[in-house]
Amino acid sequence: MADHAIGHSVPEARPGMRFRLEGLGTAAVVALAWMALIAISAIHRPDFLSHQTILAIAFTMSIVGVLAVGQALVGISGGFLDLSQPTSLILTALAASRLLAAGLDPAFVIVLTLAIGALWGFANALIIVHGKLNPVIVTLATNFIGLAALFLVFQIAEAPIDSGFRAFGRGSFLGLPNIWWPMIALVLVVGFFLPRTRYGRRAIAVGGNRFAAQARGISLRKTRFAIFTASGVCAGIAGLLFAASSGPFTPASGTVYLLPVIAASILAGVSLAGGRGNIWLILLSVGFLSTVPTSLVFFGLSSDWQAIFQGAILIVAVSIDGYREKWVAR
Amino acid sequence: MKGKSSSPLHALAVVAAATTVLGVGSVTGAGAQDKFKLGMAVGGNPCCEWMKAQGDVARALAEQRGWDYMELSNNDDAATALKNAGIFIQEGVDAVIQFNGQPSANPALAQRFASANIPVVTYDIAQPGFYFVGIDNLAAGLAGGEALGNIIKEKWNCEPDLVISAEGASAGIVNEWRTGGMRDGLKKVCPDIPAEKWVSFESQGQATVGLPAARDLLAAHPDAKRMAVVGLNDGGVLAAINAAEQLGRADEIIGWGQDGAFITGDNVNPHLAGSVFYFLEGYAVYALRDVIDPIAAGNPPPLKDTAGDPASRVQPCPVSAEEAAKVPDMPERVKMLLEAPPGTTEYELFCPSA
Numbered sequence: 001m002a003d004h005a006i007g008h009s010v011p012e013a014r015p016g017m018r019f020r021l022e023g024l025g026t027a028a029v030v031a032l033a034w035m036a037l038i039a040i041s042a043i044h045r046p047d048f049l050s051h052q053t054i055l056a057i058a059f060t061m062s063i064v065g066v067l068a069v070g071q072a073l074v075g076i077s078g079g080f081l082d083l084s085q086p087t088s089l090i091l092t093a094l095a096a097s098r099l100l101a102a103g104l105d106p107a108f109v110i111v112l113t114l115a116i117g118a119l120w121g122f123a124n125a126l127i128i129v130h131g132k133l134n135p136v137i138v139t140l141a142t143n144f145i146g147l148a149a150l151f152l153v154f155q156i157a158e159a160p161i162d163s164g165f166r167a168f169g170r171g172s173f174l175g176l177p178n179i180w181w182p183m184i185a186l187v188l189v190v191g192f193f194l195p196r197t198r199y200g201r202r203a204i205a206v207g208g209n210r211f212a213a214q215a216r217g218i219s220l221r222k223t224r225f226a227i228f229t230a231s232g233v234c235a236g237i238a239g240l241l242f243a244a245s246s247g248p249f250t251p252a253s254g255t256v257y258l259l260p261v262i263a264a265s266i267l268a269g270v271s272l273a274g275g276r277g278n279i280w281l282i283l284l285s286v287g288f289l290s291t292v293p294t295s296l297v298f299f300g301l302s303s304d305w306q307a308i309f310q311g312a313i314l315i316v317a318v319s320i321d322g323y324r325e326k327w328v329a330r
Numbered sequence: 331m332k333g334k335s336s337s338p339l340h341a342l343a344v345v346a347a348a349t350t351v352l353g354v355g356s357v358t359g360a361g362a363q364d365k366f367k368l369g370m371a372v373g374g375n376p377c378c379e380w381m382k383a384q385g386d387v388a389r390a391l392a393e394q395r396g397w398d399y400m401e402l403s404n405n406d407d408a409a410t411a412l413k414n415a416g417i418f419i420q421e422g423v424d425a426v427i428q429f430n431g432q433p434s435a436n437p438a439l440a441q442r443f444a445s446a447n448i449p450v451v452t453y454d455i456a457q458p459g460f461y462f463v464g465i466d467n468l469a470a471g472l473a474g475g476e477a478l479g480n481i482i483k484e485k486w487n488c489e490p491d492l493v494i495s496a497e498g499a500s501a502g503i504v505n506e507w508r509t510g511g512m513r514d515g516l517k518k519v520c521p522d523i524p525a526e527k528w529v530s531f532e533s534q535g536q537a538t539v540g541l542p543a544a545r546d547l548l549a550a551h552p553d554a555k556r557m558a559v560v561g562l563n564d565g566g567v568l569a570a571i572n573a574a575e576q577l578g579r580a581d582e583i584i585g586w587g588q589d590g591a592f593i594t595g596d597n598v599n600p601h602l603a604g605s606v607f608y609f610l611e612g613y614a615v616y617a618l619r620d621v622i623d624p625i626a627a628g629n630p631p632p633l634k635d636t637a638g639d640p641a642s643r644v645q646p647c648p649v650s651a652e653e654a655a656k657v658p659d660m661p662e663r664v665k666m667l668l669e670a671p672p673g674t675t676e677y678e679l680f681c682p683s684a
Contacts, residue, residue, distance in 0.1 A: 045550075047552055047553075050549070050552045051552075052548065052549040052552040052577055053549045053552075055549070055576070055577050055578070056545045056546055056548070056549035056577065059542075059545060059576050060542050060545070151376070155376075155378070155379035155381075155382055156378075156379045156591075158597055160597060161597045161598070161599060170575045170576055172578065177576065242538075245576065246537070246538045246541060246572065247537035247538060247541070247568045247569070247571075247572040247599070248537045248538070248565065248568065248592060248597075249537070249538045250376045250536065250538075251376055252376035253536065253538040253539060256539055293542060293543070293546055294545075294546045294549055294550075296546075297543075297546040297547055297549070297550045298549075298550050302531075302532060306543075
């Protein structure tokens with residue numbers, strides 16, 4: 001049934017098939033590494049297996065997971081990386097905080113925040129497409145510009161502390177943080193639809209070989225607009241979750257997310273060359289990466305070690321990606 | 331030939347235009363040279379709202395005096411601070427106020443300014459050769475720690491499950507004075523808290539940046555219920571409080587911060603029991619009143635460059651959350667400060683215990 005739903009043309013069907021079948025090896029490796037980390041930590045400190053640990057890891061997963069979906073979409077479609085996520089995260093968090101403080105209806109605030117995120121992504125795409133520029137350079141530049149502009153607008157912001165929005169951000173449902181559920185929903189939905197819809201398969205095809213995709217009539221421009229706008233929407237969702245769950249934030253508060261988000265995306269098997277990756281695997285990679293810092297604390301290591309481990313994991317993941325590319329090329 | 335002959339003129343025009351636009355060597359008139367020129371290097375650390383306000387107040391006070399004012403941001407970076415020193419010297423400022431977010435650069439900065447014979451005021455971190463204006467950070471830490479200790483004694487009979495320190499290692503000695511001072515102040519009131527109850531995490535002085543580390547620390551102490559938090563500043567302390575809220579353990583967490591950044595306004599966390607105001611945004615009042623004004627008048631004061639014997643001492647102002655509710659928020663304080671008679675400090679205007 002799924003094969004039937006892939007599309008009308010054979011050329012478009014191939015990337016989708018390959019897309020869905022691959023990643024099993026990556027999933028196994030990451031899952032094994034995660035389980036091993038949990039087991040070692042639990043042997044060292046049996047109280048590692050507590051509800052508090054699950055909550056701590058799940059909170060860490062939430063925002064990183066949402067941003068990683070946007071990052072993975074950009075990567076799979078051949079855009080390499082969206083380096084403007086730290087700014088779009090804070091821009092949307094600021095918008096949500098200010099609009100809520102102004103007394104606007106939360107539902108309206110959510111819609112408006114997502115629209116701002118989408119607009120940010122659309123603006124990135126506009127520069128990339130019409131300037132015919134490298135997406136990495138463009139998003140790096142817009143991140144700098146956006147950050148500087150944010151500093152002109154505010155120094156510290158925070159969503160109203162007594163609002164239902166903040167209560168949602170602090171609360172839990174079925175033993176897991178409220179903000180974890182939108183993340184899992186997003187991963188599952190995007191992971192399901194990406195290889196099963198025409199737009200999704202086109203994004204994969206453009207990432208795999210843009211010249212071949214263009215030869216088949218797939219518009220690179222439209223794909224870029226769709227993907228970067230979607231990445232902006234992901235940043236909008238992350239901004240909402242961030243504003244709801246975090247305390248006072250500054251324009252630079254988003255920068256700490258970039259490294260774990262990129263690491264999570266690559267560790268999930270998203271190819272830096274584009275055309276390959278499985279969104280569902282983000283759950284495993286984000287889960288593993290979010291467990292590392294918590295585990296380090298149980299081993300008595302300071303949080304300073306976190307960046308060292310994340311950086312090392314990123315290098316390993318990139319190396320595996322490079323090896324995989326060579327293997328595929330053979 | 332025509333092209334050749336016009337090139338030097340063209341180049342001259344370009345240089346002249348560039349010089350005008352960049353303002354290089356623009357102080358040419360006798361009047362401009364006579365005007366006192368104050369340079370201000372703001373910290374540029376994104377952590378805190380008061381960093382920008384420090385420059386705003388200095389600018390306003392300089393303008394009140396009819397001085398020229400030049401502001402540069404050190405962008406929380408030692409290399410930028412050094413570069414900015416070169417610009418101040420090149421621009422011929424008569425005195426500089428230097429917020430020292432990057433104390434590692436201070437010796438080199440001192441050397442540069444000394445060779446240019448430019449007097450420098452430093453805030454809060456002493457440097458030989460710089461006029462010291464600031465708080466006694468250790469005294470501020472001790473005061474905050476004692477205040478929190480009194481609450482813990484009353485509520486928990488000095489028997490907390492955890493005392494959490496929200497460190498900010500990059501602040502160097504200031505972190506040791508403030509966070510360590512708070513621990514010592516707390517020990518004065520509650521001397522018998524066992525060593526294993528004292529734990530730390532790196533907050534970087536920011537609520538959101540320190541949040542994951544604080545969450546992990548609390549997860550590693552799942553049975554701790556009664557938790558006290560001290561730290562470098564309000565932001566770091568809030569990181570631990572927010573983590574406890576996320577993990578459903580906020581009922582019995584009490585924090586006492588430093589710097590008063592998050593204890594005023596209508597968005598104060600109920601678990602932040604108090605803080606110590608330094609009114610950092612208003613430091614320029616002390617610097618100008620006690621150092622720069624006499625220099626501008628041609629009577630430089632004696633160089634006092636240590637925290638123990640400062641050129642101007644800023645009074646710490648410990649306040650409970652209840653007391654802080656009566657203190658205006660920072661933008662309002664700045665407005666009222668600039669409307670007050672010259673030389674009036676924020677401590678005199680706003681500290682409930684003054």
